[in-house]
Structures are given as structure tokens and as C-alpha cells.
Amino acid sequence: MKIDQYDTAAVMAVAARPELVFVEGHGSWLFDHRGKRYLDFVQGWAVNALGHCPPEIARALARQAQRLVNPSPAFFNDAAIELAGRLAALSGLPHVFLASSGAEANEGAIKLARKWGQKNKQGAHEIITFGDAFHGRTLATMSASGKAGWERLFEPKVPGFPKAVLNDLASVEALVGPATVGIMLEPTQGEAGVVPAEDAFLRALRRLCDRHGLLLILDEVQTGIGRTGTMFAFEQVGIRPDLLTLGKGIGGGVPLSALLATDAAMCFEPGDQGGTYCGNPLMAAVGSAVIDAVSTPAFLATVRERAAQLERGLAALIARHGLTGQRGRGLLRALDLGTPDANRVVEVARSLVPDGLLLNAPRPNLLRFMPALNVKADEIERMLAMLDGILMDST
Ligand code: PLP
Numbered sequence: 001m002k003i004d005q006y007d008t009a010a011v012m013a014v015a016a017r018p019e020l021v022f023v024e025g026h027g028s029w030l031f032d033h034r035g036k037r038y039l040d041f042v043q044g045w046a047v048n049a050l051g052h053c054p055p056e057i058a059r060a061l062a063r064q065a066q067r068l069v070n071p072s073p074a075f076f077n078d079a080a081i082e083l084a085g086r087l088a089a090l091s092g093l094p095h096v097f098l099a100s101s102g103a104e105a106n107e108g109a110i111k112l113a114r115k116w117g118q119k120n121k122q123g124a125h126e127i128i129t130f131g132d133a134f135h136g137r138t139l140a141t142m143s144a145s146g147k148a149g150w151e152r153l154f155e156p157k158v159p160g161f162p163k164a165v166l167n168d169l170a171s172v173e174a175l176v177g178p179a180t181v182g183i184m185l186e187p188t189q190g191e192a193g194v195v196p197a198e199d200a201f202l203r204a205l206r207r208l209c210d211r212h213g214l215l216l217i218l219d220e221v222q223t224g225i226g227r228t229g230t231m232f233a234f235e236q237v238g239i240r241p242d243l244l245t246l247g248k249g250i251g252g253g254v255p256l257s258a259l260l261a262t263d264a265a266m267c268f269e270p271g272d273q274g275g276t277y278c279g280n281p282l283m284a285a286v287g288s289a290v291i292d293a294v295s296t297p298a299f300l301a302t303v304r305e306r307a308a309q310l311e312r313g314l315a316a317l318i319a320r321h322g323l324t325g326q327r328g329r330g331l332l333r334a335l336d337l338g339t340p341d342a343n344r345v346v347e348v349a350r351s352l353v354p355d356g357l358l359l360n361a362p363r364p365n366l367l368r369f370m371p372a373l374n375v376k377a378d379e380i381e382r383m384l385a386m387l388d389g390i391l392m393d394s395t
Contacts, residue, residue, distance in 0.1 A: 004033065018350060025052025028372055028379045030358065038356040041371045041383055045360070046190065046222050046332060049249035049290055051372035056289045057252050064285035071281070073274055079281035083288045084258075090231050090295060093244055093260035097268075098279040098287075102221035102247030103136025105257040108273055109184070109243045110140050112259070113215050114160075116267050117181035121213065124181040130166045134191035135184070135219055144184060147191065167201045172208065182215035182242070183208070187233035190222035193363040194327055194334035199237045206239040215242040215265055221257065225249035226294040226373050228330035229304040236329075249373070252290040256283040294373060303373050306380060307331050310369060313384040321391045324365070333369045340364035341394065348390050357386045 001008045003019050024031040028051055030038045043051065050056060064079060071077050084096035099105050110127060117124035129135070131146040142150055143158040160179075165171040166189065183205055189195040209216040218241035223233040227249055230236055234244075242265040247257035255277070277283070293299060307330045314326045314335050324338035337345070342361035349357035360368045367387075371379070 006033070018347075027051040027054075028375050036354070036356060038350065038358050039379060039383055039386070040358045041369050042358045042360045043370055043372050044253055045248070046227060046370035047248045047251070048253045049225055049227075049373045050252050050293055051374055052253075054252065054293075054374075056293050057254070057286050060285045060289035061254075061282065064282050067281075069280065069282045070277070073276065073278045073280075077279065077281045077284070079284040079288065080279035083284040083291070084279075086288060086291050086295075087246070087250075087258055087260060090291070091244060091260055092240055093262055095261040095263070095266040097259040097261075097273060098284060099257045099259065099275060100255040100277050100283070101136070102219075102245065102257050103138045103141045104275065105221065105245040105247055105259045106135045106141045106144065106184075106219055107138050108259040109217050109219075109245050110144065111273060112243060112261060112265065112268055113182045113184075113217060115272065116215060116265055119267055121181055122178070124179050126160045126162060126175075126177075126179045127181060127217065128164050128172055128175045128183045129161045130185050130189070131163050132166065132189055132192035132195065133163075133184075133186060133219075134189065135186075136221075166195060167198050169201060169204050169208070172205065176208070176212055176214070180212070180214055182217050184217035184219060186219045186221075187223045187237070188228065188329055188332060190332065190368075191362055193366045194332055194368055196327065196329055202234070202237045203239055209242070217241060217243040217245070219245050221245055221247035223329070223332065225290065226300055226303055226330075227332050227370075229307055230300060230330075231295055233329065249294070250287050250290060251283060252286060254283055254286050256287050258287075299373070303331055306371075306375055306377065307333070309377060309380050310371075310384075313380060314369075317384065317388060317391065320388070323391075328369075331369070331371055331373060331375070334362070335367045335369070337365050337367065342367050345387075345390055345394070348394075349386065352386060352390075355386075357383060359387075 021033040030040045087096050088094045114125045129144045133146045135141040135144045140158040144161045162175045224246040244260040324336040326335050346361045
């Protein structure tokens with residue numbers, strides 16, 4: 001495809017992309033190659049915790065790039081030691097493996113759980129996961145996912161991921177057997193359309209795991225690092241997982257993820273897990289810069305304020321346009337239009353002039369909002385006003 005001066009032919013066509021090329025971003029705004037700007041409520045799919053090109057990340061990258069980029073994962077490096085220590089202290093899970101993507105962190109969690117089952121539960125290896133779950137795009141994490149349309153893709157899948165129904169405890173209990181080693185879920189299913197696991201359900205899963213000696217694996221790739229208003233979503237429920245995975249926000253836009261484990265769950269031995277980029281200081285330095293910014297009580301309080309503002313604004317739109325409702329936690333919210341118009345709204349929003357608006361439609365009836373965690377109050381108002389205008393024109 002030719003987009004003005006760009007020939008995109010060499011870019012493998014794995015996504016249906018609109019005909020524009022992004023060349024710059026600052027805070028909540030992205031700029032395309034024609035100079036048009038867009039208010040960004042997608043932020044790299046809930047990735048840019050501090051918005052586009054935040055000075056904290058630019059500084060951390062520049063400083064670290066001049067000191068040490070990658071001594072190999074076979075050696076300790078100071079940046080990875082610092083980030084691992086900080087994640088352990090914040091989460092209460094003392095063993096941290098740094099990786100590059102959410103899928104890689106989840107793949108590590110699956111491997112660790114399987115090894116734990118071999119050592120402690122006569123080879124138990126099944127991990128109960130959930131319909132509509134999303135855990136990544138490696139073969140094992142695709143198999144763990146319950147994404148509609150993936151059932152027949154890239155067969156045969158990795159076995160060992162029986163699917164239960166979110167918020168239905170009986171459906172989980174029915175799957176627990178001698179081969180079960182753990183239960184894995186997102187505290188709020190993001191790609192499914194922002195579907196929160198109920199607090200009581202999460203607590204019941206914790207108890208079920210304790211009763212049967214299973215590992216509770218929380219995939220906080222999307223919900224972690226302040227996205228739901230606390231550092232980790234599990235804090236709001238009063239439980240702690242045995243394994244925790246982080247991604248997206250932890251890198252503020254760069255490839256960084258983490259697998260965390262309790263003492264009791266940690267059973268990797270040297271050689272079991274690794275990767276060329278795992279724990280590289282360049283990305284680890286960014287992770288610490290993100291944590292510096294996000295983990296303060298004042299920052300998280302502001303996330304909660306902005307989330308409440310977004311919720312109030314969406315409630316007003318729902319009332320004004322007769323929409324179906326909203327759901328979500330913190331700055332991960334979805335608006336149910338009640339009609340299959342979400343993709344059209346996304347396109348109209350992007351095409352607005354002079355400024356466009358970037359939204360995401362995880363389902364035909366749903367718009368998802370995942371702005372930068374430091375989005376400003378007036379940017380939320382601006383987004384709501386733009387959306388109001390679109391909804392007005394469509395009714
Ligand atoms: N887990 C969850 C909950 C996610 O939302 C995602 C990505 O959307 C992933 C895992 C996969 O992360 P990545 O795309 O970095 O591999």
C-alpha cells in the first residue's frame with residue numbers, strides 16, 4: 001500500500017491498518033505524517049502508562065544507553081537488580097523474572113506452574129483458564145486464551161488449558177481434578193471487552209486454590225502498574241496470587257514484562273528459563289523510571305480521580321444518548337453502545353478534523369478507553385465532547 005511518500009509493502013500485513021503513518025507523540029497526543037494530531041485514548045493498547053515520549057522514559061533510556069545496554073542475561077546487572085527488587089517489594093512476591101512481552105511472562109508462568117506440578121503434585125499440569133480470556137500470542141498463551149475465533153487457528157494447540165466461565169465458581173470447581181495445577185485469569189478481562197472478575201469470585205478462587213493446593217496465577221499484564229487505580233488490581237480484592245505477570249504499563253511503551261512468584265511457587269532452577277533480552281538493563285532502567293512515577297500515593301490518587309471523572313462523563317453520555325452502560329476499573333473502561341456501531345464510531349473519531357480521536361472497539365458494541373495514566377482532566381473532557389458530537393450525529 002502507498003501512503004503518500006511511504007510504501008508499506010515490506011511491512012508484513014498482520015493487521016488491518018488505516019492509511020496513515022504516525023511519526024511523533026507527546027503525552028496524550030499522536031501526530032501523523034501529514035501533521036494532523038490525534039487525542040489518544042488507546043495509548044499503544046494500555047501500554048504508555050505515562051503517555052507518549054514522557055521525559056522520565058527519554059531520560060532513563062538516554063542515560064542507560066550510554067552506560068550499559070546488555071551484558072547478557074548470564075550476568076547480573078545493576079538496573080535489573082533494582083527493578084526486580086522494587087517489583088518484589090511492591091507486590092510481596094519475592095522472585096522476579098524480567099522478560100520482554102506479556103506473552104513471554106505468561107509463557108514463563110505456565111512453565112513454572114508445570115514444573116511445580118511435576119515436583120509437588122505427581123505431574124499435574126492442567127491450568128484452568130477462562131472463556132474470552134486473553135493471555136498472548138505464543139502457542140501456549142493462545143491455547144490458554146479463550147478468544148473467539150482462535151479455536152481452530154494454528155492447530156494443534158498446546159493441551160492442558162480447560163476453560164471455565166468467568167464469575168461462575170461452579171464451572172471452575174467442575175474442572176478441578178488430579179491433573180490440575182493452577183487457575184489463571186485476568187482480574188479484569190481486557191481484550192474480551194473490559195469484563196471484571198467479581199471480587200467475591202477472585203476471593204473464592206484464592207480459597208479454592210488453597211483448599212486443593214493449586215497455584216493462583218494472575219495475569220495483570222493489562223490491569224497492573226496503576227491501570228485500575230492501585231499498583232496491582234489484586235490489592236483491591238485483598239488476595240495475593242502465587243504467580244503474577246506484568247507487561248504493558250511496566251515498560252511505559254518499551255518491551256518489558258515480568259513474572260513474579262512466591263517462595264513456595266518458585267521452583268525454576270538455573271537453565272529452566274531465560275532469553276537473550278531477559279533483564280536487559282536498557283529496558284529495566286525504564287521500568288524503574290515508570291515505577292518512580294506511578295507508585296507514589298499522589299499519582300495513584302490522581303488516576304482514581306481521573307477514572308471517576310471518566311466514569312461520570314460516560315454516565316452523562318449514556319443518559320443523553322440512551323446507551324446501554326459502562327464497566328471497568330480505574331482507567332480501563334468500556335462503554336456499551338447497545339448497537340453494533342463501535343467500529344464505525346472508532347473510524348469517525350479518527351477522521352474528525354482538525355483533531356482526530358483514537359479509540360478502540362474490542363467488541364462490535366463496545367468502545368474501550370485506556371488513556372495514559374497521567375491523562376489530564378481537560379483531555380478527558382475533550383474526549384467526552386468529541387464522542388458526544390459523534391454520538392449526536394449518529395442519532
Ligand atoms: N495478557 C493480557 C491480559 C493482555 O491484555 C495482553 C495483551 O493485550 C497479553 C497478555 C499479551 O501481551 P503482549 O502483547 O505484550 O505479548
